[in-house]
Amino acid sequence: MxxxxxxxxxxxxxxxxxxxxxxxxxxxxxxxxxxxxxxxxxxxxxxxxxxxxxxxxxxxxxxxxxxxxxxxxxAYGEILLPESSGQDWRSTLRALAHGIRQVALRHEWFADLLGRRPHLGPHALAYLEASLAALDRADEFENIDAVSRAVRTLNAYLIGALRAEVAERRAERSTGLDKDSWRRKAGPYLTRTLASGDFPTVAKFVHDASRETPDSAFDEGLNQLLDGITPGRAG
Missing domain, CATH: 1.10.10.60 (Homeodomain-like)
Incomplete structure (x- = not known):
C-alpha cells in the first residue's frame, strides 16, 4: 500500500x-x-x-x-480562515461555515466529496484546526471530547445542507424548472391531494410556512445548530 x-x-x-x-x-x-x-x-x-x-x-x-x-x-485553500483570536467561537464557526458553503457552490463536486473520508491535506487540516481551536479556547466547552462532538455535529449539518442545496441546483439545471416553475407544475396535484384532509400538517406547512431563500435557510439552520451545540442549551 x-x-x-x-x-x-x-x-x-x-x-x-x-x-x-x-x-x-x-x-x-x-x-x-x-x-x-x-x-x-x-x-x-x-x-x-x-x-x-x-x-x-x-x-x-x-x-x-x-x-x-x-x-x-x-478547494479548502479557497476558504478565508478567520483570525485565530479576537472573535467569539460562534463568529468563527459561522465564518468557516459560510466559507465552505461558498466553495461548494463554486465547485459543486466539492460537496460530493465531503464526509467520504478524513481530509488530511494542509488546507483541510488548517480548516479543521480553526474549527477545533475556536471551541477549545471557549470556556463553555470543558474538554476536547466536548469540542469534538460539537465539531462533528456542525460538520454533519454542513454536509447535509450543502449536498441538498447542490442537488437542488442540479435538478433545476437538468429539468429547466426553478422552484416557482416546479410549484406551478405540481400545484394542481398537491391542491387535490391536500384537500383530502389526510395530510393536515403538510397542508399547514404548504400554506403557512415562510418561503426562505437558500441563503436565509442556510443561516437559520446554522443558527439553530450553533444554539444546539452550546453546552447547557440542550433539553
Missing amino acids: SAVIWDRPEPAKRPAPSPLSRESIVQAAIRLADAEGLEAVSVRKVAAELDAGPMRLYGYLSTKDDLLDLMVDT
Missing part, C-alpha cells in the same frame, strides 16, 4: 514538451469537474487537457483517489 499523497514528494521538474506539476494537474482536474462534474475527471482526461500522456501523470500521483485528495485540498 502506497503512502498518502501528502507523504510523497513531488518529482523534480524536467524539461518536456508539456511541463507538468501537481498544481497544473490539479487545476486541470478542477476545470474539468467544474465544467462537466466529478464523473468527468479521470487521469486520462486530465492528461489530455494538459497535452500529456497519462503515464506521465503517474509520476505525480498514483491513483484517482490521490487526484481527488489534491482537488479537495485545493
